[in-house]
Amino acid sequence: MLCDICKKNEATIHYKEIVGGQQKSLNVCAECAQKHEKASGMNFGAFNLAEMLFNLGKLSGGPEMEKEASLPEQLTCPQCGRTVKDLHDSGGRLGCAACYKSFAPLLEDVLNRVQRGRVHVGKRPGVKRRNIAGNAAVTAAKLAALREELARLVKVENYEKAAQVRDAIRELEKAAKPEGEV
């Protein structure tokens, strides 16, 4: 990938942000990053994946960092013992399925920035599937999130996607009901 600034060197630093609901990305080479850094006070060089993903590390300035960096540094996954520091040291790698719940506040941001939507609409496992958090309260929370997404999609008239989310809701509702009561 070529540098967005000089369009000459290979971009080695990739930067993404959401502006007005639209994802913007900037890919720059080390040279331009350094120049730009000096000019704008932005700190590209200090980014690593974990920092980009989770806003971790001691970053100052830059559009990503405007909001309070009130990081729940003390978060630890009860399932696998992963800490915020582990995430940082591994370039943002989670330790287990339960980490998605344990680090949910951090993930919120990542998923918004990197992904196209907030709800999986693709393939699902078959018989052997085991929901990592299959209790009623969690299912209810998920249904609420899905319905919210559905409403949003209908509002922006994305009916195709809305139909998929609607199917996901139906499937989840069906799964939540006891046998025979359809």
Place this chain on the structure above:
Amino acid sequence: MSISPMERLLRNPVSFLGESGDDGLVAVSSRIRLARNLADFPFPPAAAPEQLTAVRDLVAEAVQRGRIFGAGTFRFDVADLLPLDQEILFERRLVSRDFLNNPAAGALLARADESVSLMVNEEDHLRLQAFKPGFALEEVWQEVDKVDSKLDGKLCFAFDDTLGYLTSCPTNAGTGMRASVMLHLPGLVMTGRIAPLVQGAAKLNLAVRGAYGEGTENQGDLYQISNQATLGESEVEIVEHLSRVIRQIISFELQARETVQKKDRNNLCDLVGRAYGLLRHAYTLSLAESLQALSCLRLGVGLNMFQSVDLEMVNRLWVYTNPAHLSKLAGHPLSGGEADVERARLFRDTFAGKRAE
């Protein structure tokens, strides 16, 4: 006499370089990778060695019992492989660098023809990939989907109703799918249109990477285009979306070649002819040099300049002139300088019709 799995692998034609259809002039190969994890174990970055071993054994058994890859399935355990053999797997695009760097309980399982393969204990417990030559994303999806469903019948994958398949890196969550097509784009390079292409692709949430040397300048005009988002779109949508863009890039590339040809056909033919001369007659060739010349040669095939050189030959040379494959051919590990000599010899022999197997 029985041969070792590595010898058997080396006798295979490389899976992604076969007959590639009309789009083969521009599209070299299509690949889809799916990331999956077992629900009952921590992901590899957080797993203890004995957990990784357990995962490896469970997956290997599921593959064997489910006859997932059929007869002649390959199994390579990274820790048991010589460095040269590890490099062979890398050059054949069966494994990633990260996978080789963390050999603990890492294993590669592959179908006998290498077209579908599975890295166990890379960043995720399972990294399943399928390959086809040319531009064939839909077919690749059907293939990998089938194998994934079979595995799903044997293993319990970490899955969440809202977030989909759970992966070690949240940038893969959802479908866990990365679809990519390798494109040969000398026309766009010559007409200075790679930068706009890269920018355009980024706007569409697609990634463009040079195929050789991460972070360094691209060599051989090979670019890999892939999806970035994995959550919020279904697999089929990702494939359709990416395919639309690829189809457009292919037509841009062909237009660019047309433009260059119209402007100065002699100059273009000269470029190709000189590249052929270099490869046909040199006695020492660096990898960078040969990649550049091969790119020109491939372009020449598209311009119908050759009778004795075809796409298949160029594609083969792309893989077999990499350092580890050259070492295998020579029968012993080669230093950089020795590899350059062997590389030049392989090109000379190939073009003289004495193609070494």
